[in-house]
Amino acid sequence: MNAAERIHSVDDARYFAKKRLPASIFQYFEGGSGPSVTSTLNEQAFKEVLLKPLSGVHHPAPDISTSVFGHDIDIPIILSSVGALKIGHQDGELAVTQAASKFGTIQFLSGVSNTSIEETMTHATGPVYQQLYYIGGRDATAPTIERARDAGAAGLVIIADSAAPNTGREIPITKRANLPLQINLKEAVKFLPQVWNKPAWMKDLIMRGGLEIPPVATARSANGQAMPFLEAAGAIYGETPTFEDIPWIREIWDAPIIVKGVVSVESARKAVEYGATGIVVSNHGGNMLDGTIPTLRALPEIIEAVGDDIDVVIDGGIRHGTDVVKAMAMGAKAVSVGRAYVYGLLAAGHEGVVRMLELLTTETASALTWLGKNSIHDIDPESLVIPPHWMTLSLTDLRREIRARNELSDLGLEG
Numbered sequence: 001m002n003a004a005e006r007i008h009s010v011d012d013a014r015y016f017a018k019k020r021l022p023a024s025i026f027q028y029f030e031g032g033s034g035p036s037v038t039s040t041l042n043e044q045a046f047k048e049v050l051l052k053p054l055s056g057v058h059h060p061a062p063d064i065s066t067s068v069f070g071h072d073i074d075i076p077i078i079l080s081s082v083g084a085l086k087i088g089h090q091d092g093e094l095a096v097t098q099a100a101s102k103f104g105t106i107q108f109l110s111g112v113s114n115t116s117i118e119e120t121m122t123h124a125t126g127p128v129y130q131q132l133y134y135i136g137g138r139d140a141t142a143p144t145i146e147r148a149r150d151a152g153a154a155g156l157v158i159i160a161d162s163a164a165p166n167t168g169r170e171i172p173i174t175k176r177a178n179l180p181l182q183i184n185l186k187e188a189v190k191f192l193p194q195v196w197n198k199p200a201w202m203k204d205l206i207m208r209g210g211l212e213i214p215p216v217a218t219a220r221s222a223n224g225q226a227m228p229f230l231e232a233a234g235a236i237y238g239e240t241p242t243f244e245d246i247p248w249i250r251e252i253w254d255a256p257i258i259v260k261g262v263v264s265v266e267s268a269r270k271a272v273e274y275g276a277t278g279i280v281v282s283n284h285g286g287n288m289l290d291g292t293i294p295t296l297r298a299l300p301e302i303i304e305a306v307g308d309d310i311d312v313v314i315d316g317g318i319r320h321g322t323d324v325v326k327a328m329a330m331g332a333k334a335v336s337v338g339r340a341y342v343y344g345l346l347a348a349g350h351e352g353v354v355r356m357l358e359l360l361t362t363e364t365a366s367a368l369t370w371l372g373k374n375s376i377h378d379i380d381p382e383s384l385v386i387p388p389h390w391m392t393l394s395l396t397d398l399r400r401e402i403r404a405r406n407e408l409s410d411l412g413l414e415g
């Protein structure tokens, strides 16, 4: 049995990832800033919404394909931008590109990826979006946009939720593990207890030639070379994209522009006003401001405000096919995932990412079958029980509207 075949859930993948990686590297990917309230609540929100199966109906092979940002995709799951994947597995970002292409979906390539957009596009058969931080400021970003265009990227993702540095995760002092930030004997000796029993990860390290963190291929240093990871990570917050930048980007980019990191109606309306193609309701997987509202709870109001004007995608806490169905029943056009595929990569490389998509798509389809639906487009909030304390006017209105529509349809009076 290969490593990927042992994985039967995101939790399994997380378990094998933790086993394979030095503690500090695993802690980087598990992430969550501060005490990780938001990353925990993102997952919790999906558990709080319950499903109402429709019994006595049989649709054994429901259609889960959809259309978002102008692309027809085979599965409603986008692979989100996660930085520096080669630190965790040498298959890195290309493993994600190949899996996204195999499943006919979209990949967002991180602005701090270890693989360039040029190399990515030589392996992609589906749409790849370049995610942008403003590393080096707005002026240094124009060449990055031009590189994305020349390489054939299908869209840009600008980050709206990274206005201040990630505070780092609060891990109890007894469990906290440090990354070696300098390459010297002292740091190597300190790192030894984390790696002596991690042979698979050590093999990766030897193959990539040593302890140095692989550089960021998306950004370039003054000498034209890929930027060292720590330099790039430090430069993310100097200047960050704002809505006012969208018209400027439009001057040099005529394909989709997605704003990622929206959890308020006000920001969603601004994205529409400034001409974005779509938004991702996201709090960066709980990696930015801790204590931010979980994304699923933010979704209904945003759908009500802008759902007819712009494509709305959601990420944060999606770990099962049932989560995909819940988000889409509440109005999302598609979902995107981070840790769900990253754990698969860390545990088993390319095959691990493929395995996670197999699991998520199979679960999504069977959840629809249980709900008595023949297509992902047939679901709506009537298939859900949403906790009363989440109830907002918007959700009540949504229910009333659906009931009224159903009654008209029963009377044969629908428009």
Ligand SMILES: Cc1cc2nc3c(=O)[nH]c(=O)nc-3n(C[C@H](O)[C@H](O)[C@H](O)COP(=O)(O)O)c2cc1C
Binding pocket: 028, 029, 030, 031, 032, 042, 080, 081, 082, 083, 084, 110, 111, 112, 131, 159, 260, 282, 283, 284, 285, 286, 287, 315, 316, 317, 318, 336, 337, 338, 339, 340
């Ligand atoms: C370790 C880690 C690194 C990330 N790096 C990036 C990044 O470089 N760019 C970005 O747009 N989002 C980044 N994200 C956020 C993801 O794109 C996505 O919004 C988030 O992971 C979704 O939550 P989930 O992990 O619960 O699915 C990162 C997330 C994690 C966990």
